[in-house]
Amino acid sequence: MKRRLTLACSLASLALAAVSPAQAQAAVFGAGSAAFGASLVPPTGENPVCDASAAAGSVCVGYTTLSELLLDESREHMQNLRTGIGTLRAGISPSILTDGSRMPWVDPCAVALTLTGSSAHHAGRGADGDYHSRSGGLMLVAARALSSSLTLGADLSLSSARAKNSGMTLSADSWYFDLVADMGQGAFRRKAGIGIGVCALDTKRFIIGSADSGSSPVALRGKRNSTVVNLFYEASYDLPLTRDGRHRLAPLALAEMSMAELGRLTEQGSPQPNPVVSFDNDAEYLALAAGLRYTRAWGMRNKPGYFTLDALIAQDIRSEGGSVSRFSGGVSPVHLHADRAGKTSLRLNAALVHPLNTEWALSARLSADIRSRKSMLGAALGIRYTF
Numbered sequence: 001m002k003r004r005l006t007l008a009c010s011l012a013s014l015a016l017a018a019v020s021p022a023q024a025q026a027a028v029f030g031a032g033s034a035a036f037g038a039s040l041v042p043p044t045g046e047n048p049v050c051d052a053s054a055a056a057g058s059v060c061v062g063y064t065t066l067s068e069l070l071l072d073e074s075r076e077h078m079q080n081l082r083t084g085i086g087t088l089r090a091g092i093s094p095s096i097l098t099d100g101s102r103m104p105w106v107d108p109c110a111v112a113l114t115l116t117g118s119s120a121h122h123a124g125r126g127a128d129g130d131y132h133s134r135s136g137g138l139m140l141v142a143a144r145a146l147s148s149s150l151t152l153g154a155d156l157s158l159s160s161a162r163a164k165n166s167g168m169t170l171s172a173d174s175w176y177f178d179l180v181a182d183m184g185q186g187a188f189r190r191k192a193g194i195g196i197g198v199c200a201l202d203t204k205r206f207i208i209g210s211a212d213s214g215s216s217p218v219a220l221r222g223k224r225n226s227t228v229v230n231l232f233y234e235a236s237y238d239l240p241l242t243r244d245g246r247h248r249l250a251p252l253a254l255a256e257m258s259m260a261e262l263g264r265l266t267e268q269g270s271p272q273p274n275p276v277v278s279f280d281n282d283a284e285y286l287a288l289a290a291g292l293r294y295t296r297a298w299g300m301r302n303k304p305g306y307f308t309l310d311a312l313i314a315q316d317i318r319s320e321g322g323s324v325s326r327f328s329g330g331v332s333p334v335h336l337h338a339d340r341a342g343k344t345s346l347r348l349n350a351a352l353v354h355p356l357n358t359e360w361a362l363s364a365r366l367s368a369d370i371r372s373r374k375s376m377l378g379a380a381l382g383i384r385y386t387f
Contacts, residue, residue, distance in 0.1 A: 065131050065165045066201060067262060067283030067320075068122065069172050070226060073135060073161050074197070074258035075285075076118045076378050077176055078232050079367055080139055081155055082191055083351050083380070087363045088112055088143040089151045089182045090353060091303045091386045106302055107386040112363065114139045114382030116159065122341055122374040124166075133163035133170075139382075149185040154178065155195075167205055174199040178230070187238040197228035203265070220267040222277065232256040236293055246297045252310060254289040281320050289314035289347060299355055303386065308351045314369075316343040342372025359386055 088110040116139055122131035137159030145151045155178050163170040178195025203222040234254045241247040262279035291312030297304040319340070349367040356362060360383065367378040 063168075063203070063265075063277055065122075065163065066170055066203065067260065067279075068131065069133055069161055069163045069170050070199060070201075070228060070260040070283050071258055071285055072118070072120050072133060072376060073159060073172060073174055073199070074228055074230050074260070075256070075369070076116070076135065076367075076376070077157060077159065077174075077197070078193070078230055078256055078258075079349060079378060080114065080116050080157070080365070080380055081141070081178055081180060081193055081195075082232065082234060083349065083365050084112055084114060084139060084141040084155065084363075084382075085143060085151070085153050085180045085182050085191060085193075086308075086351070087353050087361075087382075087384055088141060088153060089145070090306060091355075091361060091384060092143065092145045092151065093302055094145050094147055107359070109142070109144045110384055110386040111140070111142045112382050112384040114141070114363065114380050116157075116378070116380045118376060118378040120163075120374065120376040131163060131165040133161055135159050135161035137174075139380075143180075143182075149183060151182040153180045153182070155180070169204045171202045172199045172226075174228070176228075176230070189236050189238070191232070191234040193230070193232050195230045197230065199226045199228055199260070201226055201265075203267070207270070218269060218271060220269045220275070222265045222267040224263065224265045226260050226262060228258065228260045230256075230258050238295070248295040248297075250293040250295070252289075252291050252293045252312060254312065254314075255287070256289075257284070257286045259284040284318065284320050285316055286318040287314050287316050291347070300358075303355055303358060303361070305354050305361070306352075308349075310347070310349040312347040314345045314347050316345075319343060341374035345369050345371035353384070360384070361386075 092108055092110045093106050094108055116135075116137045118133075118135045120131070120133045124130045137157060139155055139157040141153055141155040143151050143153030155176070157176040157178075159172075159174050159176075161172045161174070174197050176195055176197040178193050180191065180193035180195075183190045183192070201222075201224050203220075205220050206217040207220060208217060232255065234252070236250040236252045238248045238250045241249055260283040262282055264279070265277040267275045267277070289312040291310060293311075294309045295306055296308075297306040299305045347367070347369050350365065352364045354362045363380075363382045363384055365378070365380040367376075369376040369378075
């Protein structure tokens with residue numbers, strides 16, 4: 001979070017500097033409220049310039065965190081997908097012999113149904129409010145082992161996320177479709193995936209229509225759809241810690257990228273001309289990470305139970321939060337900037353697969369992404385069937 005709301009607040013201060021306190025209050029919570037009013041309570045009267053600045057900052061943070069909600073959802077989705085394809089690959093192998101017969105106790109295909117959930121907290125500072133989000137969803141993943149060195153899979157996922165920031169409520173209902181491959185034989189393994197998502201975005205905030213008339217709060221709502229593209233690549237190399245290979249340690253490298261189209265959003269419900277929000281860039285990030293993975297396996301060789309723990313240091317090489325170039329509605333357009341969290345994070349991911357029999361297995365996952373002034377937690381619980 002290196003950029004602040006200084007420009008937006010300065011514009012609000014300059015606009016009010018030449019008028020009386022009464023005129024300033026009417027400007028902010030009267031005709032100008034469509035642009036700057038995010039609070040349910042009008043100014044208390046001591047310093048209307050500061051009140052206007054705070055209201056402007058509230059709207060800044062609310063709109064620009066739409067992109068944060070989208071990218072958080074993509075980051076958590078890709079983590080679920082990487083863990084999910086690993087769960088499927090562990091239970092399947094190519095099962096056709098050279099004579100065309102099928103090997104006993106070996107299945108080439110698997111499918112898994114997983115419930116997912118996450119939460120995030122971004123601590124604000126100064127005029128920036130705290131950001132809280134929660135998400136829940138469902139992921140269906142299928143995979144087939146084409147050879148001992150290649151497994152291909154696909155998933156269809158949905159999620160519903162809700163967030164609050166500075167008096168604004170945000171939501172994103174998303175569908176994702178991805179293609180993923182698990183490659184390699186022996187100790188060296190790679191995973192790669194590419195996918196697309198469609199997210200229905202909604203915003204809701206309240207304004208005071210007129211400070212003089214004492215009118216009731218008015219709800220402003222905005223809607224638009226956003227297209228998201230996700231990509232990742234992961235590589236690891238297993239080093240056995242015991243002779244039987246059931247305890248392993250693997251150096252791990254990861255690259256992931258997400259791009260979300262934002263464009264333009266028009267709020268509805270204002271007593272003044274409806275405010276228009278125009279984003280000057282799409283939301284996107286590129287992250288590189290490196291660390292270690294510990295694996296403990298047990299049970300059958302071709303369908304083992306296992307526990308893995310990943311610990312990585314990740315660095316956002318590119319991170320664009322979708323700043324707002326124009327926000328208009330009753331006053332002159334202003335430029336709003338997103339508050340940013342730290343770009344370096346510690347990522348932890350623990351996964352467990354427990355076979356129930358030769359066909360069914362339970363899976364679970366817990367994850368955390370911890371960075372300066374922001375933390376994300378994720379969880380998943382699913383069931384796998386091989387055939």
